[in-house]
Amino acid sequence: MNQVTLVRLCVIAGSVLAVEALCRFGVINRLTLLPPSEMAAYLVHLLVSGEINQAIVQTFSNVAIAFVLSVVFGFVLGAVIHAMPRLRRACDPFLASYYSVPIFVFYPLFVSLFGLNRWPLIMIGFLFAITAMVIATLNGLDRVPPVLVKFARVHRMSRSAEILRVVLPAAGPYLFTGVKLALAYSFIGVLAGEFILSGGGLGYAIAYAYDAFDNRTMYALMLFVLIVVTAINSALFIWEQRLLRRRGKV
Amino acid sequence: MSVIPETSGSAYVGGHDSAPATQRQSLQRLLDSFLLIVVLVVIWQLVYWKSEVAITGPIETVKTAIELLGSETFWRHALASGRAFGLSLLMSSIGGVAVGLALGAHRFSGAVAAPILTALYTIPKVTLYPLVLLIFGLGISAKVAFGVMHGIIPVVIFTMDAVRNINPVLIKTARVLKLSPSETAYRILIPAVMPEIVTGLRVGFSLTLLGVIIGEMFASQQGLGFMIINGMNVHNVRSLTAVVLLLVFFAVVSGSVLLALERRLQR
Structure with missing residues (x-):
């Protein structure tokens, strides 16, 4: 160390x-x-008793779906926008100010579009996360050195080989950033949606405990969310460092 | 080692070409933006036809928005939001730049702090809201605190990275020219880090606005966030949609202005 x-x-x-x-x-x-030790002790109690298992499963499955959708669609959308400079220039101001719009105000709209099920929450997480992925894809594709693309042309690589073997690896670190941010934003979107609006999941459980002056449960759950998010982020960070080292960039 | 790849994803840098546009090009750009807005409005209209209970159509919303702009109640709320936003923005900008400069200048502290900052940046801060309320109580201080919590970290990260990645040649040159420390800061360091700081401030601007609006949604009887949550609770779809439209308009216009400023500095 x-x-x-x-x-x-x-x-x-x-x-x-x-x-x-x-x-x-x-x-x-x-x-x-509350003292952190008490939060931790009560969190262990909650986890062992299984009271919050259902909320955990619900929140995490929603986050997972939102995350996967946002990475896939964000990458595709980013690639499309990158290929069309005029569209891109028109999108600039919207991309630049996207994160000041509180997406979850559209929750009622999503409920009326998708029904009262898990999809409105997933949509909030998805819409929160997709823009980070689009932006990261644009940044990454921008930074593919032109010389590499020329090199691929000189070697008469097919279009798909060029993308798979040259463009994607060169844009890799930026795409990875997008993936990390998409995960963080999926969490933020889903939890915020649950916190403010829905009737289930960890975010809701925190809000409910707060309204009921149940500080013990509230702080235990907050601690749980912080630990999980930080652990996932650290794992990704370490993985990324390892990838970068292999490429000789750190 | 830079933390930029970890964090700058939400910092949109925009396209590369910054050559001065000819008249025809700028006309084309205007046309493109116009077309994009038309497409967005058409999508909006389609969504409206699909679910008329949850949203109002574009034309009606613009009418309501204009009505709102003439009403005293709206301006009272807008002013409350504006005050909280102004204060938070001031605190996250000044605080963020100061902390960022310090962490950037002291390499070791910067290396220690970088992953902690990234972690703070990515935690869902909404869940910390009860804590903020318990500390600050209801009202403007909680709103400001929430805005600062959201906005300050990107400013710190961008400023820190800018200082850490300064070209060492610049500093050597300053030493060779025997500039005093204040002259070095004023003539060399600040101009070198300015573009990145402006990027940080733009991201900070967006997130501070988001933080203040979320803050108002829970903890306030005043402000645009309150108008939104109130519209949701009493099912006042007309005013809800119009407030959101005005908010988006404000965000996009200020975002474009900051983006233009940033590009000018990067040239």
């Missing part, structure tokens, strides 16, 4: 301990925040 990682772990552990101490010594009111 190198020094940077060590210091980083110390910083994280130190902040958690500081919060713990502030809570234990009563500087932070128990009504505001």
Whole structure:
């Protein structure tokens, strides 16, 4: 383990301990925040008792569907927009300001389009995530060095071989970024939708616990979401670093 | 090592060609944008025909929006949102640039902080809303806090990366020319990192707006976010759709202005 990682772990552990101490010594009111150790203990209790299993399955399956759809369609849409410069220029301002629109205000619309089932939530996650993938695809395709494409032409590679062996590997790191962001945004979209509007899933469970002044459940669930999202992100980060190292870029 | 590939996905940089447009080209661009808007409006109309209960059609919505723009209630809410947004934007810009400069200048802290920042950037901050409410209470401070939570991190990340990736030749040149530290900062460092910072500020702008609007949806009796959630709760589809349209309009116009500014700086 190198020094940077060590210091980083110390910083994280130190902040958690500081919060713990502030809570234990009563500087932070128990009504505001529970000590992290209690959150963790109660989370273990919730997980063992199986009370939140259904919510977990529901949220994660929605996130998974939204994520896969957004990566596939985002990539295709990005490639199409990239191939048409005029369309692209017209799309610029919309892509640039997309993330200031709170997508979940369209939840009622999706309910009326898709019915009262899981699809409205999936659509929110999907629409939140797809733009990140489109943007990453555009960035990636922009950065494919022209010399590589020329090289493929010189070797008379077929169009499909050119895409598979030259364009995709060259754009790879940026596409990976898109995949990571699409995952994060799928989570954000689905959880936000559940939190504000729906009647099930982890986001709803947090909102419900908040309304019922059930701080223990609320903080345990918040901790759970943070741990899961951070763990997935770290795993992807490590994988990405490994890929980059193999390409000799780090 | 840069964290740009991890985070800049939501930072749209736009196409490459920044050569000054001829008159004919800019006319064509205008036409293209117009066509795109027409297509979007047609889709909107189709969706409207499919589900008339949940959305109003384009023409009716524009009429309602114009009505809203003339009403005092709307401006009261818009002003409340504007104030919260202005404050949050100020805090996330200044705070973000300051923290980013510090982390960028001190390489070790930057390396320690980078993955933590990325993690903070990707966690679903909506779920932290109860915590913000318990700390700040209902009202403008919670809204501002939520806006800053959303907006500050991209500004930090972009600023930090910009400083870390400065061309070392520039700094050596400054040393060779014996510039004082303040001169170095003013004449070399700031111009070098400006384009990236503006990109960060643009992303920060979008996300701060999103944060403030979400904040108003839960914790406020005022602001456009409240108008939206209220429209959803009492099923006032007309006002809901019109407020969303105005919001999108504001976001797209300010997004385009910032994008144009960014391209000018990158030239």
